[in-house]
Amino acid sequence: MSVLVGKNTRLVVQGFTGKEGTFHAEQMIAYGTNVIGGVTPGKGGDKHLDRPVFNTVADSVANEGANTSVIFVPPAFAGDAIIESALAGIDVIICITEGIPVKDMIAAKAVVDRCGARLIGPNCPGVITPGEAKIGIMPGMIFSPGSIGVISRSGTLTYEAVDQLTKVGLGQSTAIGIGGDPVIGTKHKDAVKLFNEDPDTEAIILIGEIGGTDEEDAAAYIKEHVKKPVVAFIAGRTAPPGRRMGHAGAIVSGGKGTAQEKMAALTAAGITVCESPAVIGETMKALLG
Amino acid sequence: MNIHEYQAKEILTQYGVAVPAGIPAFSVEEAVSAAEELKAKGATLFVLKAQIHAGGRGKGRTVKSGVRGVMLCKTVEEVKKGAEDLLGDTLVTIQTGDAGKQVQRLYVTDGVDIAHEFYLGITLDRAKGQNVIMVSTEGGVEIEKVAEETPELIVKEWVEPGHTLYPNQARRLAFALGLEGDAFKKGVKFIMSLYQAFEATDASIFEINPLVLTPDNDVIALDAKINFDSNALFRHKELLELRDLSEEDASEVEAGKFNLNYIKLDGNVGCMVNGAGLAMATMDIIKLAGGDPANFLDVGGTANVETVKNGFKIILEDPNVKVILINIFGGIVRCDRVANGVLEAVKDPEIAAKVANVPIIVRLQGTNAEEAKEIIDNSDLNVVSAVLLKEAAAEVTKALA
Numbered sequence: 052m053s054v055l056v057g058k059n060t061r062l063v064v065q066g067f068t069g070k071e072g073t074f075h076a077e078q079m080i081a082y083g084t085n086v087i088g089g090v091t092p093g094k095g096g097d098k099h100l101d102r103p104v105f106n107t108v109a110d111s112v113a114n115e116g117a118n119t120s121v122i123f124v125p126p127a128f129a130g131d132a133i134i135e136s137a138l139a140g141i142d143v144i145i146c147i148t149e150g151i152p153v154k155d156m157i158a159a160k161a162v163v164d165r166c167g168a169r170l171i172g173p174n175c176p177g178v179i180t181p182g183e184a185k186i187g188i189m190p191g192m193i194f195s196p197g198s199i200g201v202i203s204r205s206g207t208l209t210y211e212a213v214d215q216l217t218k219v220g221l222g223q224s225t226a227i228g229i230g231g232d233p234v235i236g237t238k239h240k241d242a243v244k245l246f247n248e249d250p251d252t253e254a255i256i257l258i259g260e261i262g263g264t265d266e267e268d269a270a271a272y273i274k275e276h277v278k279k280p281v282v283a284f285i286a287g288r289t290a291p292p293g294r295r296m297g298h299a300g301a302i303v304s305g306g307k308g309t310a311q312e313k314m315a316a317l318t319a320a321g322i323t324v325c326e327s328p329a330v331i332g333e334t335m336k337a338l339l340g
Numbered sequence: 341m342n343i344h345e346y347q348a349k350e351i352l353t354q355y356g357v358a359v360p361a362g363i364p365a366f367s368v369e370e371a372v373s374a375a376e377e378l379k380a381k382g383a384t385l386f387v388l389k390a391q392i393h394a395g396g397r398g399k400g401r402t403v404k405s406g407v408r409g410v411m412l413c414k415t416v417e418e419v420k421k422g423a424e425d426l427l428g429d430t431l432v433t434i435q436t437g438d439a440g441k442q443v444q445r446l447y448v449t450d451g452v453d454i455a456h457e458f459y460l461g462i463t464l465d466r467a468k469g470q471n472v473i474m475v476s477t478e479g480g481v482e483i484e485k486v487a488e489e490t491p492e493l494i495v496k497e498w499v500e501p502g503h504t505l506y507p508n509q510a511r512r513l514a515f516a517l518g519l520e521g522d523a524f525k526k527g528v529k530f531i532m533s534l535y536q537a538f539e540a541t542d543a544s545i546f547e548i549n550p551l552v553l554t555p556d557n558d559v560i561a562l563d564a565k566i567n568f569d570s571n572a573l574f575r576h577k578e579l580l581e582l583r584d585l586s587e588e589d590a591s592e593v594e595a596g597k598f599n600l601n602y603i604k605l606d607g608n609v610g611c612m613v614n615g616a617g618l619a620m621a622t623m624d625i626i627k628l629a630g631g632d633p634a635n636f637l638d639v640g641g642t643a644n645v646e647t648v649k650n651g652f653k654i655i656l657e658d659p660n661v662k663v664i665l666i667n668i669f670g671g672i673v674r675c676d677r678v679a680n681g682v683l684e685a686v687k688d689p690e691i692a693a694k695v696a697n698v699p700i701i702v703r704l705q706g707t708n709a710e711e712a713k714e715i716i717d718n719s720d721l722n723v724v725s726a727v728l729l730k731e732a733a734a735e736v737t738k739a740l741a
Contacts, residue, residue: 127574152572153464154542160469161501190670190706205617207669211729214669214705231616233466260617263466286620289605289627290636293435297601297616297638299571300466310624327628328621329729 053180053225054200054245054252055143055169056119060184063111063141064089065132066123068099075123075147075188076100082185087115108139121177121186122146129173130155137166144236145186146173153299156234163236170236174298176206176228187228197222199335200246202239203258204231205298208286208328212256215332221339224252231260231298239269247277254280254339256331257322261287262301262308267316274320282335283317284325285310341568343582344391346447348564355537357530358560362449364391371423374448375416385451386413388422390431392441393587395565400433402426403440409433412451419448444586452560457550458517459483459494460531462538471499473535475513479550505535523557530559541579542572591657598650600639607632609736610655610664610698612648614639622667625729629736634661639668645681652685656694663699663739665732670706678704679712679725686721695722699739703732 062079066072067089077100080086088103088111095106103115111117120136122129122145129148136144137159144163151173163170171178177187181194189206193214199221203209209228216223227242229235239257246252255277259266266285273281288310290296292303303309314324325334346364353359361381363374375386390397390409397409405425413419423446432440457479465472476494478486486493495516497509507528514527530551538546545567552562573580585593595602601616605623609631613619616638623633635655639647648666655661668678682702685691703726704712716725724739726732 126571150571152542152575153544153569154539154572157464157469157471158502192707203617205615207613207615208617208621210669210706211618211621215729233464234469258617260620265466268467284621286617286624289623289633290620291605294603294636296603296620296636301616301620327625327730327733329625329733 054249056178056186057180057183060119061087061117062119063117064121067091072123079185082191084184108135112139119143126150130159133159134162137163137168143169145171145177149174172230174232175230178227180225181223195222198253199223200252201226201256202242204260212331219332219336231300233300238265240272243269257283259285260301261290261303261310266313270316270320280338281322283322285313341570342393347582348566356533360450360452365446368423371446372420375419378450383450386419387449387451388413389447390426390443391445391447394433394435396433396435400431402429402431404429453555454552455555456553460548460551462546473497526559542569544569595654603636605633605635607634608660608662610634610661612637612651613667625733629733631740645684648681649685652691666702668704674707675704675712676708679715683719701735
């Protein structure tokens with residue numbers, strides 16, 4: 052068992068025939084993900100990577116029963132692509148694209164919510180249920196099947212944590228890269244809720260960073276509802292205020308969103324907070340005994 | 341992206357938002373003729389404002405002449421004197437840090453009479469995923485302080501996603517400011533126009549502090565701070581022209597040309613990382629290892645020879661750098677290729693000359709990490725390899741000892 056993606060995933064790739072879309076679709080197929088086809092407007096009827104190309108997401112739903120989409124279209128068109136998926140009735144929309152304007156995301160998120168879809172990202176590495184489905188751009192070989200749920204705002208830092216887990220013998224139920232933008236579809240708290248309700252997730256790794264109050268919200272939720280062990284790390288303790296650290300969402304402004312505040316909130320909620328990003332795996336191992 | 345106050349006010353004017361009459365000036369002569377022009381239009385009092393990308397100008401002082409960054413001038417002669425003092429001098433404010441910023445541009449405005457000062461801000465409320473408009477009767481002061489001590493004095497309206505601001509919302513805000521009669525009507529128009537400008541320019545911050553009510557019941561933006569969403573600049577070519585590169589760190593501008601995300605810091609350990617989250621985590625580990633990060637540098641998802649070379653050049657421009665830590669989580673990128681790229685970059689004559697006394701620690705993880713380690717270990721260069729993040733941290737401590 053797992054959350055969001057797995058054996059029942061029927062994936063449609065938006066931006067299928069582009070360079071990024073093609074490369075990562077190949078990787079996802081090689082991993083064993085059930086990629087039913089893709090969408091490139093104007094190329095409907097073609098075949099790409101031995102799979103059908105559709106003009107619209109709605110066509111992929113009608114013809115192949117797509118229930119999940121992954122988005123590789125450029126930032127100027129990505130908000131529209133998210134809305135297309137939501138309106139077509141896709142259940143889980145995973146947007147990899149980095150650099151989408153905030154205005155477009157505010158509108159897209161509202162449509163996603165109204166349609167009852169689940170959006171992951173944007174500006175994220177994707178979601179993987181090891182051994183079942185890899186949706187996104189993460190390197191599949193560092194993951195192993197197991198019972199740790201992983202939640203993270205960033206890409207390579209997720210790989211770092213997962214690699215450490217795998218090396219100490221702890222596999223992952225699902226790893227969710229929620230994205231580094233100020234407006235994202237699924238926040239830490241939402242992802243924690245999914246893992247808390249998943250019977251096959253035994254413990255949770257939560258990786259946050261400076262900016263916003265999402266980690267604090269997750270801490271409050273965990274304190275109230277979660278009995279499973281949680282290990283956390285917050286990146287950006289050395290980041291100066293007022294400077295955006297790469298991710299559009301990673302900025303300490305008006306004295307809010309510091310790593311210290313977040314670590315204090317997590318600790319107060321009974322969560323084991325790692326001081327160093329080098330000990331995430333062993334901390335979880337020790338906690339599980 | 342940040343812009344100057346005078347540029348912000350030009351944008352606001354285009355959207356029908358009331359601002360005091362004002363003219364930018366790049367020299368003392370221009371400041372004088374600006375003041376004369378304003379005087380001819382009826383101005384009896386002038387405000388001379390230093391244009392730098394930082395707040396707190398009114399309370400800040402210049403290094404040489406010791407004058408304030410914002411001055412009230414009664415005569416054209418006073419404007420001239422003020423301009424002479426400000427131009428070329430360095431202004432230090434609470435937001436510039438001790439280094440301050442050189443004043444290269446001025447803004448001469450009509451000194452309007454003030455009956456009351458308010459605060460108005462528009463930004464994204466991340467928790468709600470909606471834009472929020474905030475007003476307060478406590479204008480002209482630090483709004484963070486008001487938010488902390490007396491949050492009830494800040495009234496907010498959230499804009500429905502995919503919609504614009506509705507008049508009822510602007511009315512509620514204008515009532516909250518205690519505006520009445522003619523001033524109320526002008527206040528509503530001000531707020532509606534301001535939100536329209538925010539929306540149309542893909543702004544990320546609008547801050548009008550203070551927003552003033554004049555004795556004639558006019559509602560005017562006395563100051564204006566605007567930031568734009570850098571992800572949306574592709575559809576606002578006209579705004580890109582407002583960028584003032586002299587206000588930005590030179591090495592950061594240089595890094596931007598190579599598509600590297602670089603931020604200069606004060607420490608002694610330079611770092612080069614792929615991915616923003618891992619870059620921040622690497623800075624944290626440098627601190628834990630007893631060093632201080634000299635920079636934030638995200639080379640992006642795909643690290644190749646060129647990005648590594650450019651990264652080295654930018655890091656090495658900083659004389660404080662004593663050690664360099666490269667942390668690449670390969671993923672789909674093969675580590676042995678990155679290792680060869682690092683070695684090739686270190687052999688580049690321009691880089692080689694500078695790294696002779698700077699130990700380089702390379703931590704590569706992911707596909708072919710072991711092969712990559714061998715490649716590094718077998719080279720005769722001043723480069724140390726590590727596979728685990730822990731090992732990299734230990735090497736940093738060792739190199740600094």
